[in-house]
Amino acid sequence: MTLAGDTLTISVTVNGETTELTVETRRMLSDVIRDDLGLTGTHLGCEHGVCGACTILLDGRPARSCLMLAAQADGSEITTIEGLASTDGTMHPVQQAMHDSHGFQCAFCASGFMLTTVALLAAEPKPSRERIRRELSGNLCRCTGYQSIIDGVETAVALIDTEGSDR
Amino acid sequence: MKIPAFSYHRPESLDEALGLLRDHGDDAKVLAGGQSLLPIMALRLGRPEHLIDIGRLPGLASITVDGRGKVIIGALVRHAAAEGSTDIAGHAPLVSEALPHVGHTAIRTRGTVCGSIAHADPAAELPAVALATDAIMVAESSDGVRHIRASDFFEGYLQTALRPDELLTEVRFPPWPDNTGAAVSEVSRRHGDFAMMGVACTISVADEITAAALSFFGADSIPIRATEAEQSLVGRQPDGDAFDDAAKIVMSTLQPGADLHASAAHRRHLAGVVTRRALAEATSRIGAMA
Numbered sequence: 475m476t477l478a479g480d481t482l483t484i485s486v487t488v489n490g491e492t493t494e495l496t497v498e499t500r501r502m503l504s505d506v507i508r509d510d511l512g513l514t515g516t517h518l519g520c521e522h523g524v525c526g527a528c529t530i531l532l533d534g535r536p537a538r539s540c541l542m543l544a545a546q547a548d549g550s551e552i553t554t555i556e557g558l559a560s561t562d563g564t565m566h567p568v569q570q571a572m573h574d575s576h577g578f579q580c581a582f583c584a585s586g587f588m589l590t591t592v593a594l595l596a597a598e599p600k601p602s603r604e605r606i607r608r609e610l611s612g613n614l615c616r617c618t619g620y621q622s623i624i625d626g627v628e629t630a631v632a633l634i635d636t637e638g639s640d641r
Numbered sequence: 642m643k644i645p646a647f648s649y650h651r652p653e654s655l656d657e658a659l660g661l662l663r664d665h666g667d668d669a670k671v672l673a674g675g676q677s678l679l680p681i682m683a684l685r686l687g688r689p690e691h692l693i694d695i696g697r698l699p700g701l702a703s704i705t706v707d708g709r710g711k712v713i714i715g716a717l718v719r720h721a722a723a724e725g726s727t728d729i730a731g732h733a734p735l736v737s738e739a740l741p742h743v744g745h746t747a748i749r750t751r752g753t754v755c756g757s758i759a760h761a762d763p764a765a766e767l768p769a770v771a772l773a774t775d776a777i778m779v780a781e782s783s784d785g786v787r788h789i790r791a792s793d794f795f796e797g798y799l800q801t802a803l804r805p806d807e808l809l810t811e812v813r814f815p816p817w818p819d820n821t822g823a824a825v826s827e828v829s830r831r832h833g834d835f836a837m838m839g840v841a842c843t844i845s846v847a848d849e850i851t852a853a854a855l856s857f858f859g860a861d862s863i864p865i866r867a868t869e870a871e872q873s874l875v876g877r878q879p880d881g882d883a884f885d886d887a888a889k890i891v892m893s894t895l896q897p898g899a900d901l902h903a904s905a906a907h908r909r910h911l912a913g914v915v916t917r918r919a920l921a922e923a924t925s926r927i928g929a930m931a
């Protein structure tokens with residue numbers, strides 16, 4: 475049967491926890507993540523898919539949360555920036571590496587860059603610098619000029635390599 | 642901006658979806674990956690009254706190769722799935738060549754091959770690929786099924802032969818011919834941006850060039866074949882001279898427009914550049930594909 479109406483009850487697993495939410499069908503996943511779930515680490519820049527600040531992992535792949543109705547996320551598994559660190563507070567190697575190499579300045583764009591990086595390194599543990607640039611081309615940063623962010627990704631590659639874990 | 646209000650419909654079967662399109666056609670939009678439709682709504686360039694979310698329709702997410710080598714891509718095949726498909730790489734290599742150029746990884750997670758073709762952005766890669774390969778678009782409505790050839794499908798800027806009550810259920814790429822190479826070459830400001838000029842190219846060689854397709858995107862209000870340049874290649878050796886001559890014809894026949902990103906003269910220049918690059922690349926890939 476066709477589901478129709480102004481609201482819809484969806485089930486999503488966010489950072490490992492499954493929740494049921496009743497959402498207005500008009501609302502974007504990004505707004506639901508921020509306003510209903512209180513996970514404000516997902517940032518909203520352009521709200522039309524260009525800047526990449528709102529990038530989340532959707533079933534393990536990067537996706538724009540501002541270009542998805544929350545209704546479309548029904549049944550999926552989502553990781554936001556809040557889901558990267560371990561429960562004991564230990565940072566994910568990508569977070570640690572960005573911290574160590576001073577990857578960001580204002581860091582408005584940081585969540586999107588780091589989640590995109592996590593997905594890249596899961597698919598390709600040792601990407602070339604050129605490949606990193608390509609893969610991050612969908613994320614905009616207006617502070618750094620990108621060099622420090624790409625350095626950060628390379629630091630993450632080395633860190634994961636020495637830790638022998640990519641969690 | 643937040644998107645304007647609409648009525649949301651999530652059909653569970655193709656019949657339900659086609660019924661909704663019949664009832665609401667003119668005021669409704671199909672929502673596939675949303676990677677073009679939702680930005681348009683966020684920018685308030687479009688305000689459909691009804692969104693028909695096809696995301697849960699069964700049976701449309703498959704990539705199949707039939708006995709003759711025809712590749713059939715269903716309406717819910719995401720760019721990401723198509724990009725990773727060895728069937729597409731083996732039997733419709735021009736599609737595989739194009740996909741890495743389509744937006745960014747995050748866009749390809751959601752966007753669909755059929756959505757891109759139905760959207761018909763003149764700067765998009767896949768409509769030009771469909772035109773280069775003589776793909777067939779399968780359009781279904783509650784009245785029945787139509788098969789539309791790529792050469793009849795793209796009618797104008799974001800305009801296709803699809804009627805408002807029709808769903809593009811699949812796109813079919815004909816069997817890949819022998820001794821044929823494929824390449825997509827484009828110039829854009831940044832990787833993943835829409836191209837200022839690009840070409841989807843195939844070339845077939847047996848002793849000499851037997852056929853070529855040069856299908857341009859970013860060049861006009863629809864994807865466009867440079868037929869005169871294509872014909873100039875037939876019967877010649879696949880070398881720099883033949884490619885230069887084809888590029889010259891392209892530069893004198895294409896009439897690209899000007900916008901914020903590039904002047905018409907710059908686009909015409911780029912058309913020559915991508916023609917030479919694509920022909921050389923496609924030639925070097927002959928035999929490497931099947």
Ligand SMILES: Cc1cc2nc3c(=O)[nH]c(=O)nc-3n(C[C@H](O)[C@H](O)[C@H](O)COP(=O)(O)OP(=O)(O)OC[C@H]3O[C@@H](n4cnc5c(N)ncnc54)[C@H](O)[C@@H]3O)c2cc1C
Pocket residue numbers: 522523524670671672673674675676677678679680716742743744745748751752753754755756757758759760762764765766767803807808809810833834835836
């Ligand atoms: C930042 C960014 C960069 C991008 N860069 C590129 C690029 O470089 N090249 C490129 O080609 N694209 C690019 N895109 C667009 C992307 O490829 C879209 O995914 C694609 O154009 C539309 O596919 P979709 O499934 O998301 O369709 P939607 O956005 O859901 O729909 C687009 C249109 O097609 C219609 N439609 C969709 N599916 C069907 C169907 N089965 N039957 C009938 N109508 C249908 C919809 O009603 C709507 O009008 C970019 C997008 C973004 C946000």
